[in-house]
Amino acid sequence: MTSFRRFALAVCVTGVLVQLLLTAYYLGMGHKAAPHHLPVGLIATGQQAEQVTAMLEDGDKFRVTDFGSADALTTAIRERDVYGGVDLTAGSPMLYVASAAGASAASLLRSTYTAVMQQQTANQLTALAADSDAVTVAQAQALITPPQVTDVVPLPADDVNGVSLGFLTQALSLGGSIASMGLGRLIPRARRSWKRGVTHLSLLILYAVGSAAAVLWSMSWFGVGEGANRTEMLLIFSLISLAITGSTAGAVALIGPAGALVGIFYFTIGTVISGASILPEFLPDFGRLLGENLPTGAGVQAVRDNLYFPDAPIGSHLLVLALYAVIGCLVVLITNILPNRKNSVSEIDLGLSDRNSESATVPTS
Numbered sequence: 001m002t003s004f005r006r007f008a009l010a011v012c013v014t015g016v017l018v019q020l021l022l023t024a025y026y027l028g029m030g031h032k033a034a035p036h037h038l039p040v041g042l043i044a045t046g047q048q049a050e051q052v053t054a055m056l057e058d059g060d061k062f063r064v065t066d067f068g069s070a071d072a073l074t075t076a077i078r079e080r081d082v083y084g085g086v087d088l089t090a091g092s093p094m095l096y097v098a099s100a101a102g103a104s105a106a107s108l109l110r111s112t113y114t115a116v117m118q119q120q121t122a123n124q125l126t127a128l129a130a131d132s133d134a135v136t137v138a139q140a141q142a143l144i145t146p147p148q149v150t151d152v153v154p155l156p157a158d159d160v161n162g163v164s165l166g167f168l169t170q171a172l173s174l175g176g177s178i179a180s181m182g183l184g185r186l187i188p189r190a191r192r193s194w195k196r197g198v199t200h201l202s203l204l205i206l207y208a209v210g211s212a213a214a215v216l217w218s219m220s221w222f223g224v225g226e227g228a229n230r231t232e233m234l235l236i237f238s239l240i241s242l243a244i245t246g247s248t249a250g251a252v253a254l255i256g257p258a259g260a261l262v263g264i265f266y267f268t269i270g271t272v273i274s275g276a277s278i279l280p281e282f283l284p285d286f287g288r289l290l291g292e293n294l295p296t297g298a299g300v301q302a303v304r305d306n307l308y309f310p311d312a313p314i315g316s317h318l319l320v321l322a323l324y325a326v327i328g329c330l331v332v333l334i335t336n337i338l339p340n341r342k343n344s345v346s347e348i349d350l351g352l353s354d355r356n357s358e359s360a361t362v363p364t365s
Helices: 002-030 047-058 070-078 101-131 137-144 164-189 195-220 231-268 287-294 294-307 315-337 348-361
Strands: 036-045 060-068 084-087 094-097 148-151
Touching: 036 047, 036 070, 036 101, 047 060, 047 101, 070 084, 070 094, 084 101, 094 101, 148 231, 164 195, 164 231, 164 294, 195 231, 195 315, 231 294, 231 315, 287 294, 294 315
Parallel strands: 036 060, 036 084, 094 148
Antiparallel strands: 084 094
């Protein structure tokens, strides 16, 4: 009874500590998400450009890049170099956003744009008041006209909140973790050899493709990703799945069942900082750097760019995924090929051998 009480107490204390740590982590990452050097564009000239740039970069919320034309700005938005920008040189100012890049960024740009225009309007009213006590009807209409907004890359109608990528990442992470743990318990039941390594690796690849196909199929039920290149999406999702399952299986092969914590880490820690629900620029520096170098973060960015920003380069994201997948799979293969000093056999073989030896010693009448 004493041992039981100690075990129960240890379980309760561990559960409370894990909950405390996760709560602190989740709140630390997202309870007060604020932009840090969010890249935006500006088309303005002279003193106006200096004033607006100083206003936007105050507090390090934005990182402003000057553009010479609206075409150059919209091209940069489609390539995901900037999240949006404003053109103050036209007859009527225009804000450009890309809601598909992140609803929070688009909303922030809209509110900031409104604040900037209010400041500009106040400056114009001050100048008019200095010249004359009267304001013409045309001048008043120009000042009160609502600002124009162009959504260069809008979210599809079936994903109005932009949360689909987060759900897909969670599903891939959880499914990959379960598959890795299951294969980690199944494969050791066979004698260690190069054949076992190849079998394990083949199963990981087979699962990755099957997992990707399942994700694509489920996306089609809700109209998410319509019009996307299905072959490219299948390959990207397969690589994400293999990066998660391969690295988790590699950890299990190296340190045993405790290696499954890698998959749990991806699901509990990695999905929060993946950039799906909280954009990387809205995370603390630690969360942003860690998130973009995990399979979950690299996977989210690769999928988002492939779905909505075909002009954006995704090579760096694919490289991160490939490194996790290749290194994990190589560890699985090598640990199975290495000589088995214990020359252990499967549990099934041991059971059969024991029964055969028992039957051999039973005297016959």
